[in-house]
Amino acid sequence: xxxxxxxxxxxxxxxxxxxxxxxxxxxxxxxxxxxxxxxxxxxxxxxxxxxxxxxxxxxxxxxxxxxxxxxxxxxxxxxxxxxxxxxxxxxxxxxxxxxxxxxxxxxxxxxxxxxxxxxxxxxxxxxxxxxxxxxxxxxxxxxxxxxxxxxxxxxxxxxxxxxxxxxxxxxxxxxxxxxxxxxxxxxxxxxxxx
Amino acid sequence: xxxxxxxxxxxxxxxxxxxxxxxxxxxxxxxxxxxxxxxxxxxxxxxxxxxxxxxxxxxxxxxxxxxxxxxxxxxxxxxxxxxxxxxxxxxxxxxxxxxxxxxxxxxxxxxxxxxxxxxxxxxxxxxxxxxxxxxxxxxxxxxxxxxxxxxxxxxxxxxxxxxxxxxxxxxxxxxxxxxxxxxxxxxxxxxxxxxxxxxxxxxxxxxxxxxxxxxxxxxxxxxxxxxxxxxxxxxxxxxxxxxxxxxxxxxxxxxxxxxxx
Numbered sequence: 001x002x003x004x005x006x007x008x009x010x011x012x013x014x015x016x017x018x019x020x021x022x023x024x025x026x027x028x029x030x031x032x033x034x035x036x037x038x039x040x041x042x043x044x045x046x047x048x049x050x051x052x053x054x055x056x057x058x059x060x061x062x063x064x065x066x067x068x069x070x071x072x073x074x075x076x077x078x079x080x081x082x083x084x085x086x087x088x089x090x091x092x093x094x095x096x097x098x099x100x101x102x103x104x105x106x107x108x109x110x111x112x113x114x115x116x117x118x119x120x121x122x123x124x125x126x127x128x129x130x131x132x133x134x135x136x137x138x139x140x141x142x143x144x145x146x147x148x149x150x151x152x153x154x155x156x157x158x159x160x161x162x163x164x165x166x167x168x169x170x171x172x173x174x175x176x177x178x179x180x181x182x183x184x185x186x187x188x189x190x191x192x193x194x
Numbered sequence: 195x196x197x198x199x200x201x202x203x204x205x206x207x208x209x210x211x212x213x214x215x216x217x218x219x220x221x222x223x224x225x226x227x228x229x230x231x232x233x234x235x236x237x238x239x240x241x242x243x244x245x246x247x248x249x250x251x252x253x254x255x256x257x258x259x260x261x262x263x264x265x266x267x268x269x270x271x272x273x274x275x276x277x278x279x280x281x282x283x284x285x286x287x288x289x290x291x292x293x294x295x296x297x298x299x300x301x302x303x304x305x306x307x308x309x310x311x312x313x314x315x316x317x318x319x320x321x322x323x324x325x326x327x328x329x330x331x332x333x334x335x336x337x338x339x340x341x342x343x344x345x346x347x348x349x350x351x352x353x354x355x356x357x358x359x360x361x362x363x364x365x366x367x368x369x370x371x372x373x374x375x376x377x378x379x380x381x382x383x384x385x386x387x388x389x390x391x392x393x394x395x396x397x398x399x400x401x402x403x404x405x406x407x408x409x410x411x412x413x414x415x416x417x418x419x420x421x422x423x424x425x426x427x428x429x430x431x432x433x434x435x436x437x438x439x440x441x442x443x444x445x446x447x448x449x450x451x452x453x454x455x
Contacts, residue, residue, distance in 0.1 A: 033255045042256055119401060125252050143250070152217065165208060168207065168208045168212070175243045179243065182246060182249060
């Protein structure tokens with residue numbers, strides 16, 4: 001039977017290293033995905049991911065369960081990303097994956113997927129990455145947490161520390177900007193996706 | 195006029211976002227759906243936002259390198275350590291016991307360099323270092339011999355450990371002979387791997403060709419634009435030159451006509 005995050009946290013606090021390892025296995029990829037989409041660099045995203053778990057491990061005794069464990073991790077990640085961006089003193093540099101290995105893409109694709117669809121998907125992903133980098137930080141954060149991590153509006157509001165209505169406004173404004181920018185880039189989204 | 199200005203629905207933005215993400219109260223959702231049926235502006239926004247969300251869904255970060263691909267290797271293998279967080283001891287390539295032995299050796303060498311001597315006397319344990327008054331020659335010689343022997347022993351032990359480690363590392367891994375290998379199944383797996391690899395190579399080739407075509411087209415467009423610009427510059431330079439020549443001819447003609455009687 002799968003243990004919940006809360007059960008694993010409680011065991012980790014009591015000194016069970018395997019439980020914390022289980023938490024890492026469970027949340028490593030979502031944390032890495034959030035870091036990558038926020039700062040746009042693979043290596044730095046991995047560093048942020050590792051640092052997130054290090055800080056979580058050190059601060060675990062102080063975690064009282066006021067929020068979900070995942071939300072707590074996301075907050076640590078976002079703070080680390082913000083620190084990274086301040087250190088870099090520039091807008092997040094998004095590495096458009098020009099050399100993204102087509103073999104990986106082909107391996108990940110269904111055998112029956114047409115090459116044209118694969119290329120179109122890759123091109124669109126590049127465009128999305130570029131336009132996301134142009135969003136203001138608060139709008140981008142709201143969209144990342146909502147679209148890719150499935151947090152509710154209230155969870156996002158608690159995580160970033162602002163009212164619920166503000167989160168909805170940021171989402172609306174962010175989607176409006178993305179709509180305009182995607183149209184400028186000439187991005188064509190196939191109607192049969194999802 | 196923006197869609198926002200065309201519609202007077204109360205708290206339109208929040209209602210649209212609630213509707214889009216399915217988090218609205220059922221009653222409010224129904225009310226907004228009825229509004230969508232009557233409001234082309236909101237309908238257009240909802241459709242556009244759905245399209246944006248579809249585009250966002252296609253953006254995935256690169257996979258971080260982690261465990262081995264079980265399927266590609268044709269069977270279960272020992273997964274890579276779950277996280278570097280708990281694997282720092284192995285990252286430098288030296289196991290813990292070797293590092294402890296190395297640390298002990300370093301301490302021993304340090305003690306030797308500091309000329310540390312430990313003696314037991316009726317008054318208790320005495321520890322002397324190189325800069326303290328040395329004891330009687332006979333006693334000192336014996337103590338020096340003791341710790342030097344110990345350091346030599348430690349060094350030999352560490353060398354033995356390192357040699358053992360090197361030997362173990364070079365020994366080929368024993369094949370797990372748990373169950374007998376089914377040749378037909380193995381052949382099937384190998385064929386499947388080859389077929390998958392061939393498909394991947396074909397896909398890769400097609401993608402590479404697509405890349406080359408895209409690059410060529412981009413380069414061609416850039417070259418044509420540069421040629422256009424160059425022709426434009428040449429044309430304008432030529433025009434200027436013609437104009438200058440005309441002005442010179444005109445001034446010459448004026449001068450000639452003024453000099454005629």
